[in-house]
Amino acid sequence: MSAPLGLYVHVPFCTVKCSYCDFNSYAGIEDMQSAWLEAALREITLWSPSVVEREITSIFIGGGTPSLLEGESIQRLLYHARSRLRIAGDAEVTLEANPESVQLERLQAYRAAGVNRVSMGVQSLHAAELVFLDRIHSADRAEAAFSDTRRAGFDNVNVDLIYGLPGQSLESWQDTLERVIAWRDRQDMQDRQDRQDSGPDHLSCYALTVEAGTPLAARVAAGRVIEADPDRVADIADWTAQRLSEAGYEHYETSNYARRGRQCLHNLTYWRNQEYLAIGPGAHGFVDGVRYQVVRSPRLYIDRVAAAQAEPLLVDLPSPAIEAAERVSEWDHLIDTLTSGLRLMEGVELASLPSLAERLRPTIDWAVANGLAQEHRGRLSLSKRGHAVANEVFVRLLEVEPPPDAY
Ligand code: SF4
Incomplete structure (x- = not known):
């Protein structure tokens, strides 16, 4: 299902x-x-x-x-x-x-x-x-x-x-x-x-x-x-x-x-990086592995939907008001899962992450060693100090080189 x-x-x-x-x-x-x-x-x-x-x-x-x-x-x-x-x-x-x-x-x-x-x-x-x-x-x-x-x-x-x-x-x-x-x-x-x-x-x-x-x-x-x-x-x-x-x-x-x-x-x-349909001007959605953005201008939005006239996109989506769309790579999905999931006190279940996540191991170890994160029963979560400087942790995660075939 x-x-x-x-x-x-x-x-x-x-x-x-x-x-x-x-x-x-x-x-x-x-x-x-x-x-x-x-x-x-x-x-x-x-x-x-x-x-x-x-x-x-x-x-x-x-x-x-x-x-x-x-x-x-x-x-x-x-x-x-x-x-x-x-x-x-x-x-x-x-x-x-x-x-x-x-x-x-x-x-x-x-x-x-x-x-x-x-x-x-x-x-x-x-x-x-x-x-x-x-x-x-x-x-x-x-x-x-x-x-x-x-x-x-x-x-x-x-x-x-x-x-x-x-x-x-x-x-x-x-x-x-x-x-x-x-x-x-x-x-x-x-x-x-x-x-x-x-x-x-x-x-x-x-x-x-x-x-x-x-x-x-x-x-x-x-x-x-x-x-x-x-x-x-x-x-x-x-x-x-x-x-x-x-x-x-x-x-x-x-x-x-x-x-x-x-x-x-x-x-x-x-925050759990799950999918959502988004409609209305300027809305951002995430459906079937594709992130998309609806045109921002309310006038253009109304005109495009009424005329059902879409600008050509690389990905085929049903709404003519979508102005940009991109299929999310496995690597970007992993980074999104971590940077949004670590905002939650419950953190992220490491076992649910793809094997690609092993590339992040040195960064995770750095965060744990510096008291910014903890691993407990297979979950990674930020500490109180880690939440205060969460952006620093996220920047480190974003700096990790993706695998050569990630995109
Ligand atoms: S302009 Fe509107 S959406 Fe923006 S903060 Fe004010 S009330 Fe909220």
């Missing part, structure tokens, strides 16, 4: 383009929403014969800001996906939301459409930090939106937070995190005193990175913004891991924490 797949759907719309963001998202193109939806439905139809044998175990509607879409649009999208693809009955179905764009009624419509997990982009509860990030919600609005997810029936909610902002103190970050993990549903949970029942089910805590080509990168280059001190950022990361562990969250990936049974199944697909 074929291995299961994830499904990623990219929604390119945002209310404001945040200065630090390098995602494929755009403000001011709301008038394309219905054409985008028609194109996404058609892309699913075009993919259907190639992947219908494979069970879809997770769906992630990401962006962009998917919560700008009406409940009816999400209902059509998921209904169509279910009618054309083999979606598991218990599939995890996540929708990314921003606090300013969700109200109770819309969340209820998403829940009724089959969404069973919400990932909320909160980032901070401090007004000055939210302004720096160009986020347009307030701390109150973020808390109310969380409360509304519970009232709409979501028992699996993630909150995204960002730390390491220029000038951010440890105390400021601590205040944001403490308040978020103390959030309760204002309506239904007021009488529940158990601290384990407060807060989201999952937290993604990312350090701010200055991505090339963003307005933030230009401000940093011009000296108008000074990046946070790396030692302070490392202190924040250490404190976060400690505090969330005390609060009952499992630290299962470098930047991700979950209550028991609430790890993000879709993101585990990426």
